[in-house]
Amino acid sequence: TSFLSWFTLHDGNPDPARIRREALREGRDHADVWDLIFFAGVDEDARAELPLDAVYRKAGLAVFRSDRSRSEIVCAIHGGSDARGFPDAGTFLLESEGEPFFTEVDGKGMNSVTIHAVNGGEKSGRNPRAYAAMLEARSGADRAYAVVDMSETSDLISRGKRGILLAENRRVVVVQDEMVLREPGTVVWMAYTPANVEILHTRYAILEKNGKRLLCRLSGVSGRWETEPVEGTGLTRMTVRTDVGGKLRLAVAFKPYHEGDNRKDPFYAVCPIGKWSDSKPDR
Numbered sequence: 001t002s003f004l005s006w007f008t009l010h011d012g013n014p015d016p017a018r019i020r021r022e023a024l025r026e027g028r029d030h031a032d033v034w035d036l037i038f039f040a041g042v043d044e045d046a047r048a049e050l051p052l053d054a055v056y057r058k059a060g061l062a063v064f065r066s067d068r069s070r071s072e073i074v075c076a077i078h079g080g081s082d083a084r085g086f087p088d089a090g091t092f093l094l095e096s097e098g099e100p101f102f103t104e105v106d107g108k109g110m111n112s113v114t115i116h117a118v119n120g121g122e123k124s125g126r127n128p129r130a131y132a133a134m135l136e137a138r139s140g141a142d143r144a145y146a147v148v149d150m151s152e153t154s155d156l157i158s159r160g161k162r163g164i165l166l167a168e169n170r171r172v173v174v175v176q177d178e179m180v181l182r183e184p185g186t187v188v189w190m191a192y193t194p195a196n197v198e199i200l201h202t203r204y205a206i207l208e209k210n211g212k213r214l215l216c217r218l219s220g221v222s223g224r225w226e227t228e229p230v231e232g233t234g235l236t237r238m239t240v241r242t243d244v245g246g247k248l249r250l251a252v253a254f255k256p257y258h259e260g261d262n263r264k265d266p267f268y269a270v271c272p273i274g275k276w277s278d279s280k281p282d283r
Contacts (some may be wrong), residue, residue, distance in 0.1 A: 001020055001029060002029075005017040006036065008040040009040050013046040013157075014042040014048075015049065016040055018048040021044060023150075036171035046184065055146065056140075057134050057137070060081075060134045062137050063136065064076070064166045067082075071256070073095075074093075074099075075095075075164055075166060076094075078090070078091045079132035079134050084206070088150070089112065089150070089153055091111045092164055093225075094109050094214075095253060096212060096254075097244030099209045099212045101194075101214050103193070103194060103236060109237060110191065112153075113187055114126050114154070114186065114188045115156045115181065116185055117184075117190070118186070118243075126156055127152060129152075130154075132150055132153060133150060136277075142169045142170060148162055148165040150177070156182055156183065161177065161178055161179070163188075167266065168255075173254045174251055174252070175251070175252050178248065178249050178272070180248075181246060187243075187248055187250065188239060188240070189240040189252070190237060192236070192238070194234055196209065197206055197227050199227065202224035202225065203224070205219045205251075206263070209260060213258070215254065215261070218252055219250075221239055221240070221250045225238060226239040226241070253267060255267050275281060
């Protein structure tokens with residue numbers, strides 16, 4: 001990021017240069033010749049004041065972060081179109097304490113959901129021409145969320161949406177799916193992680209990567225965690241399968257997990273996506 005100071009020189013905003021200085025002071029990067037070429041004098045004691053959230057409605061993308069520290073949580077959801085020819089509408093990403101726990105996997109899979117008819121047939125699977133419009137995105141001091149329309153992703157879905165919520169003072173991430181099916185089917189929730197996965201219970205799993213851990217808790221359905229290594233990638237596919245007769249509300253909550261934490265302590269009570277706004281975010 002040694003080019004960041006150029007933006008300060010270009011438009012006078014000191015924040016890009018401050019971000020670069022902070023990275024150098026904290027040892028997250030090394031100085032190089034571009035730091036000299038694009039040097040911009042700024043107040044070394046001031047910290048960059050940047051928004052924690054970014055929403056790109058036309059692209060159907062929302063990115064939220066808990067703070068700007070080494071223990072930050074970063075999460076994102078992608079709606080939009082499957083323009084790359086791969087059905088990834090509804091995909092989510094999640095990083096915690098500097099480690100990527102759920103990542104993008106071009107061409108191999110998606111961090112999203114598929115639906116299969118009980119008797120198979122043409123309605124099973126995903127619609128590669130789906131468009132998932134962003135329905136809502138809000139940010140507040142202690143929480144943020146975004147919701148995308150998943151109705152077009154499968155011919156089996158009458159109404160469907162997926163939301164991502166950063167709650168509990170921005171320390172808990174929730175990915176929640178709600179849908180009404182046209183006919184009975186099997187909903188398959190899946191996500192890909194580069195972390196080691198330990199299944200503690202049908203509803204609990206702990207992910208570990210480079211000493212950082214993330215607790216995953218399944219709520220709202222009778223399914224259970226399943227895992228499968230993806231050959232040649234270093235990734236593990238995490239899956240939940242649940243049979244649905246008509247309506248579904250499936251929530252997976254995540255939070256950093258540290259020594260002494262009790263995995264059984266509740267950290268998210270399932271709440272309909274339509275009521276996420278009840279806390280009256282700032283905008």
